Amino acid sequence: MQPETTAIKIDAPTTNDAAQIWQLVRETVVLDANSAYLYLLLCRDFSGSCLVARQDGRVVGFVTGYRLPRDSSVLFIWQIGVDSGLKRQGVGLRLLRELIERNAKSLTAIEATISPSNTASRRLFEALAREIGVPMVEAPDCGFNEEDFPAGDHEAEPRIRIGAINHKLKFRESANKKAHLTAQSVSSKRISRKD
Numbered sequence: 001m002q003p004e005t006t007a008i009k010i011d012a013p014t015t016n017d018a019a020q021i022w023q024l025v026r027e028t029v030v031l032d033a034n035s036a037y038l039y040l041l042l043c044r045d046f047s048g049s050c051l052v053a054r055q056d057g058r059v060v061g062f063v064t065g066y067r068l069p070r071d072s073s074v075l076f077i078w079q080i081g082v083d084s085g086l087k088r089q090g091v092g093l094r095l096l097r098e099l100i101e102r103n104a105k106s107l108t109a110i111e112a113t114i115s116p117s118n119t120a121s122r123r124l125f126e127a128l129a130r131e132i133g134v135p136m137v138e139a140p141d142c143g144f145n146e147e148d149f150p151a152g153d154h155e156a157e158p159r160i161r162i163g164a165i166n167h168k169l170k171f172r173e174s175a176n177k178k179a180h181l182t183a184q185s186v187s188s189k190r191i192s193r194k195d
């Protein structure tokens with residue numbers, strides 16, 4: 001008999017999650033390892049634009065982001081990571097969908113940067129754009145070049161934009177439903193904006 005998979009719950013983070021997010025970032029290897037203090041700040045001061053996925057109380061995924069100070073209708077997604085044992089099971093896409101759903105009010109676009117070698121990241125954001133039903137475009141002059149980082153330290157981080165998102169935003173039925181993980185999923189929900 002197969003062991004039952006415990007449902008994954010998505011929640012806004014609290015400062016109690018910061019150390020586990022920091023640890024998960026380190027375990028992904030590809031993500032920039034920032035200080036633990038930074039994740040404490042994010043969990044406390046930016047919890048409205050960050051989420052964690054918990055399984056049995058353990059953080060198994062997270063996404064961090066913020067509204068652009070110069071245009072608060074744009075949600076910048078900074079880092080997203082999923083426990084290596086749970087990849088390709090819909091957790092990453094679910095985190096993004098839920099984040100957008102919670103931030104839907106006045107949202108016009110989503111932005112992120114994607115290093116050229118990070119195929120998983122690119123495919124994930126492409127899947128998100130497909131689900132929303134809007135294009136994902138490159139924003140050529142808005143990313144970061146290799147020279148912007150300390151020498152030899154980092155790939156370029158070209159910026160992408162997903163939009164325009166308008167008041168009719170709703171997710172398409174997900175082609176990515178993973179039944180055993182999404183018992184409490186938002187996968188068939190529609191985003192409806194009240195503004």
Ligand SMILES: CC(C)(COP(=O)(O)OP(=O)(O)OC[C@H]1O[C@@H](n2cnc3c(N)ncnc32)[C@H](O)[C@@H]1OP(=O)(O)O)[C@@H](O)C(=O)NCCC(=O)NCCS
Pocket residue numbers: 028030031078079080081082083086087088089090091092093094118119120121123124125127175176
């Ligand atoms: C990127 C990452 C968050 C994706 O999370 P995930 O939970 O595995 O993604 P999902 O299962 O929700 O995938 C949704 C869709 O994205 C695409 N995708 C995700 N990972 C992919 C991969 N490795 N290769 C190709 N496509 C991929 C697929 O279209 C997938 O749908 P499918 O499985 O039905 O084909 C995860 O691979 C990760 O933690 N990587 C390390 C950290 C990182 O690179 N983060 C992104 C930069 S901030």
